Amino acid sequence: GESVGLHLPTLSVQEGDNSIINCAYSNSASDYFIWYKQESGKGPQFIIDIRSNMDKRQGQRVTVLLNKTVKHLSLQIAATQPGDSAVYFCAENSPNDYKLSFGAGTTVTVRA
């Protein structure tokens, strides 16, 4: 089965609110995690990444939190905009072969 999974398959957010997308992973050896955004009919787009020696990393309007104790990853999007509507995938990196394992994805829909 998948080693990375998401708690909720869909998330509906009011425009302007903050979004939180969660992800659980099972491989405690994973050392690198990435969040990708995929719009309909397009390839995944890199959003933000974090290494296992960190617990928080911030980008532009996005923050990734990593809790290694419970093997949990989250993506926070501030002031969600209509353009943020997409499917969001977390991915974990296998340290030996650089393969990525993807979670099931969360579909984020922004309400105007």
Place this chain on the structure above:
Amino acid sequence: GAVVSQHPSRVICKSGTSVKIECRSLDFQATTMFWYRQFPKKSLMLMATSNEGSKATYEQGVEKDKFLINHASLTLSTLTVTSAHPEDSSFYICSARSRGTSSETQYFGPGTRLLVL
């Protein structure tokens, strides 16, 4: 930087024919490229890892004789779906890792939609 392109973006073919999909890293050299397939409303499933100048390694359950992968240069990998059948219809996406870096980040192409009639 780190742009990956795919060609074609969409292809429709008859059952039994072969289809070639190209994946190019436009502004960097990629020692490793990955091929994924994605069914509607599903996640990405890794098919194979393509290393420049060597044979591709396939994930369990992926037929290497059906999905031929060639990585002839540091900027180009091709996936050929041989004797395509309707069940091969899917969204095929490639990704690339940059050469000379320890970064595990994969940059993805825009995907190729394959429809086999």
